[in-house]
Amino acid sequence: MKLFEDKERTRQEPKKQGEADFAFYDSCAWHSMETYRQLVNGWIAGLPEAEQAEMVARMKDSDSAHYQAALAELTLHAALSKLGYQIEIHPDCPHPTRKPDFLVKTQDGAPVAYVEVTTFGPTLEAVGMSNREAAIYNAIDKVKLPAGFRLSYDAIARGASSPNLNNLCAEIEKWSAENAQEDPEIMPAKTFVADDWQIELTLVGGFKKDIPVKRSIGSAMGDARQVQAEEEIRAALKKKGSRYGDFAHPYVVVVVDCKGELAGGDSNADNFIEAVHGTVYTEFRTFADGAIETEDKRRNNGYWGRPDSPRHPNVSAAILLPRPHLWDLREDRWQPLIMRHPWAAHPLPDEVLPLPGWKLNEEGEFAPVEGTRLADILELPEPWPPED
Known part of the structure; x- marks a missing residue:
């Protein structure tokens, strides 16, 4: 039994924030991913037949x-x-x-x-929080920015709600259009409040204007925590x-x-x-x-x-x-x-x-x-x- 079925894959985009592992590995067309899929499928084939279906079901979990x-x-x-x-x-x-x-x-x-x-x-609470933030992150990653600009992303306060992403993205697009500076040393920043979330964005210029933007977020700050x-x-x-x-x-x-x-x-x-x-x-x-x-x-x-x-x-x-x-x-x-x-x-x-x-x-x-x-x-x- 196979985890990854034989099918045509065309995706060239990297893994998105919050995207499930199986969904990415099953869709990516990179050569390395095909090698990976064959390897994992081979290992599953080495399990007793009665155990293969359970393993496949677990790995397809969202x-x-x-x-x-x-x-x-x-x-x-x-x-x-x-x-x-x-x-x-x-x-x-x-x-x-x-x-x-x-x-x-x-x-x-x-x-x-x-x-x-x-x-x-x-x-489980952190997983839920991560999933909610992933939806916010991925929506912001698709906002339309002025040519030559990217966003630096940092979650200042993470909430328990799922805010209206259309309104948030519209607000970000309006702000970025109004605050884009020709001088790349000037980097406007703003904290956007969406329900109980606070997202700090910095508008960073200096990128090539003739290259189409697929992902608007150029960098993201990680959590600081005691390990x-x-x-x-x-x-x-x-x-x-x-x-x-x-x-x-x-x-x-x-x-x-x-x-x-x-x-x-x-x-x-x-x-x-x-x-x-x-x-x-x-x-x-x-x-x-x-x-x-x-x-x-x-x-x-x-x-x-x-x-x-x-x-x-x-x-x-x-x-x-x-x-x-x-x-x-x-x-x-x-x-x-x-x-x-x-x-x-x-x-x-x-x-x-x-x-x-x-x-x-x-x-x-x-x-x-x-x-x-x-x-x-x-x-x-x-x-x-x-x-x-």
Whole structure:
């Protein structure tokens, strides 16, 4: 069964703000997207026939978060298959009603490990807010501007309503026509109020006047917020770590960021380590002579605890998938990482999902593990993403 049907596609426009993932991937005619569609269709064909329809239905859901979560599961299934394992989907387990995602088996059927994929993402309220704002953003993106101008967009206050977009766009078009300046250094700005929304727009000139404008918004300001990725990872592990009872074999929890909390690079590893081994804080000591000494320590809030008081030994390893799509799997700063529980009840064999990651060595220090990148396990083509 296919997720993406064979059909003629002509769309050349990039993904729109708030557009569902499936809708974009199913309509875009870029060469890279055709490669992507064939890849995902092939992975779905590798599922048991009884599971294919459910996967297709989940990925066609209008909510992109559901698409991303399903894609993460499909990616892990494909990786385990590439490694030569058999995979039983939703196997029986110690819990009487709940079932994990996968039971990994050798080719002769011997159990190797259980795998559960979980995500952390925006709240339902935030998803609704994003959908409402997407409608506003996309409407403004189509307003008619004087030749040579674009808009810089920033949502100052986000509301719960869906304002009249025709009136808002008419007001923006009138304002831009009246305030367009020949001097590109002069950039008029105005905050437009639409019900309980406040949208600040800046009119930016200096663009070529003979090039037709397809998108009126040239830049958009992002939200400023405090990111606490290690707490999100830790909470995801707590949610799934004990959900199925104690297994008689290794148990792996894969945590997927569908919220955009992770910043990439070394900070991903730092957040991952802090989630399972404790948050780093700095302790200050002041001596009688006024000298100050600082020392970095770890709080005892890690999911796996400490050597003298280990926690959750039933979770043999955790994997961090920092982005739910496939496009960054060859980027150094977005590599999936694995950490094995140093005091696990059932240690995970090194050859099972042998990803790069970190381990706690005998000296109590965190040492990098080279491993094999997920892109190579999946046999993604190079270059990746494919060139258009």
